[in-house]
Amino acid sequence: MPKRKTKKELLLEAGLDLFCEKGFEKTTIDDIIAHADCGKGTFYRYFENKDSLYAELENEFNTLFRQEVNKNCHSSMGLKQYLTAALTTFLRVFRQYQRLGMLRFMREQSLGPDLRKASLSPIMPYLVEMRDYFKNAISKGLIRHINPENVVGLIIGATHFFLMRDFKLELPYSAKDIEDTVDIIMNGVATP
Numbered sequence: 001m002p003k004r005k006t007k008k009e010l011l012l013e014a015g016l017d018l019f020c021e022k023g024f025e026k027t028t029i030d031d032i033i034a035h036a037d038c039g040k041g042t043f044y045r046y047f048e049n050k051d052s053l054y055a056e057l058e059n060e061f062n063t064l065f066r067q068e069v070n071k072n073c074h075s076s077m078g079l080k081q082y083l084t085a086a087l088t089t090f091l092r093v094f095r096q097y098q099r100l101g102m103l104r105f106m107r108e109q110s111l112g113p114d115l116r117k118a119s120l121s122p123i124m125p126y127l128v129e130m131r132d133y134f135k136n137a138i139s140k141g142l143i144r145h146i147n148p149e150n151v152v153g154l155i156i157g158a159t160h161f162f163l164m165r166d167f168k169l170e171l172p173y174s175a176k177d178i179e180d181t182v183d184i185i186m187n188g189v190a191t192p
Contacts, residue, residue: 008046010036015053020099061100069126083182090159
């Protein structure tokens, strides 16, 4: 028998549903409580406002992201293995939390530069770790002398490309797509 959802879980789910359907700005607290079939007092018991509800959703996403990166991406991995693990992990987390990941992505696009930077702060330590992995690979001669942040950017860009293709066109990525992307990052696109 499935576990019954708490009022807080119902409110979070309602918020996510409505933020994805109507957008964050157009969703009201009254919409959320009606969708969750809860009272206003119940909403305010758990959340200060809809921003705090959104922050809780984002915290849930960031926690999962952090756990998955810690579990799957290690500095002791070889370059190909690390690139594959990073891309696969990013895609899996965003796919598992597809609506939340999409909401986060869309909301970030609507933010000004300072707020966009702040919204990235919870995942920045992992992007810095990735950059440092690539810096180390450069110092070992495994990667040409290029800006390691550009390699991180390639992974993030590929993640966004595959997710948008999956979410918008319903063309899911495959293991071959990941393999090809890692090959392009490692070897470029020109024929040898």
